[in-house]
Amino acid sequence: MGDLPGITARLDYLAGLGVDAVWLSPFYRSPQRDAGYDVADYRSVDPMFGTLADAEALISRAHALGLRVIVDLVPNHTSDEHAWFRAALAAQPGSPERARYHFADGRGAHGELPPNNWSSVFGGGAWTRTADAAGRPGQWYLHLFDSSQPDLNWDSPEVHAEFAAVLRYWLDRGADGFRVDVAHGLVKAEGLPDHAGTVHMVSGADDEPAGHDPMAAAPYFDQEGVHAIYREWNAVLAQYPGQRMLVAEAWVEPVERLFRYVRPGEMHQAFNFGFLVAGYDAAAIDASVRATLEAARSVGAPATWVLSNHDTVRHSARFGLAQAPAQQRGIGAGDPQPDHGLGRRRAIVAAMIELALPGSAYLYQGDELALTEHTVLADELRQDPAYFRTAGADLGRDGARIPLPWDSQAPGLGFGPGRPGDAAPWLPQPAEFAALAVDRQEARPGSALHLYRTLLHVRRARGMGRARLRPGAEHDPAGGLIHYVLDSPEGTTEVLANLSARAREIAPRAVLAASSPEALRGTLLPADAAVWAAAD
Known part of the structure; x- marks a missing residue:
């Protein structure tokens, strides 16, 4: 599984890569x-990852390297082994202990x-019935995810x-901010009414019934009450010196509703999943960029950009498929397999778009290696609860982890x-990972790793994260060509990305970075290629 000292040992790599911060998935005590x-237990480190002293040492070393540390906060649910939930099971209906969760009498x-x-995001029902010490059935409790994850009330x-x-506990230990898990799910509609659709992390899913308005919030997601919570938290962070940050994982549509989470006095950033699901499509990417920047300006918050994370099939694999897999579903040995070479080329092109955009860019571990998905993982090695709750219909997220x-x-x-x-890694690495290993890419000047370092250096040096974006003269998203111009006090930078199936003629430029050594042949930009250029 790795541990906190292991992460601390790799912080120099991250600092050398050129990132500003590291977000750690949960390291709390957990089954x-x-x-x-x-x-x-939100105040302890799981022994498998180390100790509280190890967490403090990690934060201290990160700060010494100029890196900030974002802690993952899980406020929608606890473990069923949390002291609160054990107390709730031992208490009677209507007790204060049960009031911390959603307990209710059954129907019938x-x-x-x-x-x-309601059904669970991980498959099956969203309610599990309790039993007393004598085995007599009692009330039910709500869990939008696994039955081992009861929802807090x-x-x-x-x-x-x-x-x-809990926020103060980790802020006191030097944490610079929090990524908030399922930020749109904390508050449920009064009375917990039935819902015609299926529970999804994002609205507008294919299996919503005819006539259903995908923009209308389900009774378990994107309720108005969540915003009061984040105003409370904003006030807590404001009591600490320096810049502290809240970033929302909120699968909310349309983008205008997402940016309600980052209005003044609430969160500071929210993951832009519309950009992630735009896929390898120039028109869809451009539409997402324009809508995102407009919504961000309306509330005075920065935009964010992300291509992969621990809940999705890696974009290097998605972009190598004729058709991208459904959200949160893995790729198995019996599924159509991606063209990994094509997927990696396209992943780098997409990264050159992402890292050019104003706002904050989030890289998932291994993006900088153009790392692919494990698409032939044996079923007996899978560990995601979604796989087990759906009897294998949902392969789960292990392939990206x-x-x-x-x-x-x-x-x-x-x-x-x-x-x-020594024990093997918790999930086995596919054979092709050896060729993508850091040591191999360090020794290869044209590798994805070297390119990412160049891109992050140029992005910082030319102020691209704070630039103003405008379409360039050759911008043709309908034809597969993206051309953005970014103006900042540090200079004017262009990104041109050809997502079409044919080479495109472009004007001569002073190239700063290219997706591959062959990415620009004179003034011909090949298919699946991108360049950054100085325009000042």
Whole structure:
């Protein structure tokens, strides 16, 4: 699984890459039913990852290197092993202990039916029935995810007070901010009414019934009450010196509703999943960029850009497929396999668009290696609860969570202690990871790793994150060509990306970076190629 000292040992790599901050997935004490997103104690480090002293040492070393540390906060649900939930199970209906969660009587003559028709994001029902010490069935509890992840009830003042205290706990230890898991899900509609659609992390899914308005919030997501919570949290962060940040994981549509989460006095950033799901399509990317920047200007917040994360198939694999997989579904050995070479070329082109855009860019671990998805992972090795709750219909997210390859010659490709006989990584690395390992790419000047370092250096040096974007003279998204011009006090920079199937003639330019050594042949920009150029 790796551990906190292991991350600390790799911070020099991240600083050399040129990033500003590192976001860590949950390292709290947890039974690990959902890769740490089932938290048993928000104030302790799970022994498998180290100690609280290790966390403090990591933060201290990161700060010494000029890196900030973003802690993952999981406020929608706890683990069923959390002290609060154990107390709730031992308490009676209507008790203060149960008021911290969503407990309800069942429907039917004997309460044998769940309180409403909601289903879980991970498959199956969203309610599990409790039983007392004698085995007699009792109330039901709500879990929008796995049954081991009971949803907290944010109508409870105790819940508000507890999470304000958790924020302070980690801020006191030097954390620079928090990524907020399922930020749009904390508040449920009063009365927990039935819902005609299926639970999804994002609205507008294919299986919504005819006539359903995908922009109308489901009773479990994007409720108005979440904004009061984030105003409370903003006030907590404001009590600390320096810049502290809240970033929302909120699968919310349309983009105008997403940016309500970053209005003044609420969060500071929100992940822009519309850009992620735009795929490798110039027109869709351009539409997302324009809509995002307009919505960001309306509230005075920065835009964000992301291509992959721990919940999605890596974009290097998606872009190598004739048709991208459905959201949150993996790729299995029996599925159509991506053209990994094509996918990696396209992933770099997409990264050159992403890293040119004003705002904040988020890189998922291994993006800088053009790392691919594990698409032939054996089913018996899968660990995602979504796989088990759907009897394998949803392959889950394990294929994107494979440990990074550091050393092509070492056991576990350098992930872990690296001594013969040590335990293998928690998920096995595919054979092709060896060729993409850091040591191989360090030795190859034209590698994705070297290009990412160049792009991040140029982005910083030319002030592209704070630039004003305008379409260039050759901008033709309908024809597959993106041309953006970015104006900043540090200079004017252009990005040209050809996402079409044919080469495009462009005007001569002073090239700063190219997606490959062959990316610009005179004034001919090949298919699946991109360049950055200085226009000043």
